[in-house]
Amino acid sequence: MRVITGIMLLVLAAIPAGISSAAEISADNIRFIEYPNFPDAHSTWGSIGYSSQHDKVFIGVTNHRDKVGLYEYDVAADNIRLLGFLPELAHLRPWQWQGKIHSRITEGPDGAMYFSTDGGESREEFLMNHPQGYNGGYFMRWDPAGNRFTNLGNGLRYESIKDITIDRLNGNLLGISYPQGHLLLYDQERNDVRDLGRVASDHIPRVLFSDKFGNMYYDDWRQRLVKYEHDTRQLLFNPDSVAMFANTPGYRIITGITGFAEDKQTGLIYLVTYSSKLIAFYPSRLGFGKMVDLGGVYDGDKAPYDYYCPNLSLGANGKLYYFIGGHGKYAIKDQTVLMEFDPQTRTKRIVLRFPLDTISEVTGHGVADSVGNLYFCGRRRAAGAVDVGESGASRPFMIIFNPTRAIDG
């Protein structure tokens, strides 16, 4: 049964002075899809990924307490379905509750989808061995070929695994724990988790990414790239920080990279930081490749580092698309904006604007299908969800955006 619900989009037409309009992109280019059979769904947290082998999108949706639903969107059939809830899929007991999937859902070389789990609430960080405390996050695997779920085991006790990335050659995973910021290497073949040590403090970066050489990346408190190098199996630290604006506050620097998108043709990886910079990163097999500062994500009346962008995607037209806003921080008062950035000309423009009860925050990194659709996790402000979870009252939905053509729905 098709359970997709297309909703009437409220897209604001007015474009602020000084930024050119984008008449060719309209509400017809974007579509929202609701998650069925989860009435108390609250949010999604970058927990989205695309399976190129199966042409499906996978999303983790949470009630922001103890129930996480795993969804599959079949691109060809235009159908979304609930695969199940993590407690049942992973045989978790109530004391092994998980607040969310905070990681990307990433495709492995074996065609399976990999992700990790997070506590997500204050009780995770503080209650520990209390009956309501948090047992720790898990590495998990969903194999679309056989619809088979595998719990790959715990990382560190009491610690979430905020995000993971994958070595595309051997399937090993690199994760970051929360709150203590330990890099964890999961070796698929040996079924072993190795603690590579703490590389962050206070507010830890939530994003890891990988390149075509099998290298995996994170960033330390100075916003320097940290690389687990495939060929040498060594942890390397770049001596230089990823570019930042002058006078960027330290609390922004330590939060590091918030989004990425890869050009699959060239291997070039675009990064966006918590201090609002766009970067082009040219990875190399050994050592660190070149990084080019592309400028800020938005030119507005705030400090240039003060625009919140926890998402990024690359269109088939070679342009970057990202939504600005979330966690109470917006470029335009009470609006989320969808931006287009041309890396060639380094020009940017607003292409769509949304009130917060339509879109209040967007996550997701470089999730694109073979026909140029870009996928994001969306949240909208929803007063009816005020008693659900932390991080604001909201309802989640999936966003499909195609910058070059209208989407049927």
Next chain:
Amino acid sequence: MLNRLLLLSAALLLCAAQARAEYTFFTPEGAFAVEVSLENPGPRLRLPIYRNRITSLAAQGDWAIGGTTAQEGLSPFLFAVSLSAQELKVAHDLTADIPGQRAIRSGFGRVGEALYAGTIAQGEGAGGHLIKTTFNGKEFAVEDLGIPLEGEGIFALTADPERRMLYGISFPHGKFFSYEIASARVKVFDETAITKEQHGYYHRYALTDEDVLSRALVVDKQGRVWGSRPVNRIFYYDPATDKLVTIEEELPTVWGRRPLGRADSWAVAPDGTIYGGNAGDGQLFRIDPVSLRVSNLGKPIMSPRMPGLAFGADGRLYGIAGALPGYAHFFVYNTASGDYIDLGNPRVPLIVPEVDSEFPWRGFQIATVTATRDGKYILLGEDESLSQLIVLPVDGAPAQQWP
């Protein structure tokens, strides 16, 4: 400076909002962290990854002097941080003096201006060395005093400056030894060593030698040396009789968890009372120096471990409670009233010279605690793959329950 403070305040407020949590961090004015460790630091002086767990720490005038523990196969450092400059100034690779060592984890014993420590060597069966080090504000001078126990490393060390004696616990066997500085004479006491039967007992709990040996020693006002020995016992060495005495009362235990007991830390109060932290369940305890009665003072937080204690200038006892799989809480104990105040997970601004505003830094795993000689600052040495030094002023500590 004002701008810097305003920026910091704004940053901490924003971070608190970011974290969305129901707590306030204890970040008194004047608190800071020094970036001691950074892998691939470029032109900056920093300690490299996996060689910098701050397992020995002492304060000397404007300087914090540290000794580190490295991963197997890597060598440790001595280092010096200027507290006024808030910067690592000297890093001294111990390999230059004594190759083949892995750890300076004993703690320092001070005699005059010299600091003494013990090492643990790479691999099994190699002996650890006693070292004497002096720091002149620019560099370390290290003297190798040799291997006091063949085949044994040095797990814990303290000094009696009046008697010019060093006392230690060996690793892995846990023997107590004394070292007379003037004559270099070593005397070994086997009574504290782990017996074969005790090994069997610990095996049932999957506990290793490193888990059960006395992690620290302390000299009291009478020159007695206090430590713990298996299983869960407290001993002292009496220099007057040159004998070890195991006292009647044990370390305070939680029922069923006796095998976890060992001295994690010690501090002697100005009045001579001996305070200790029990690693097993993180209880603070007190030993009356006259009656030798042991009092269980309870525990400030739920976690096991109490890796460090130090008295501040205000006469109160400061310490760290908790360690993996949890994390550190900084606490203060009023020895007169018996009140604990949990000051929570320490968060302070990390000083990074080339960045305009400080980085908020949380100390999760702490190996060592000490006070400056004037008692105005408490120093915390981290126990991480990249460890930093945290400095907290005693002046900022609240007088009553907080926040």
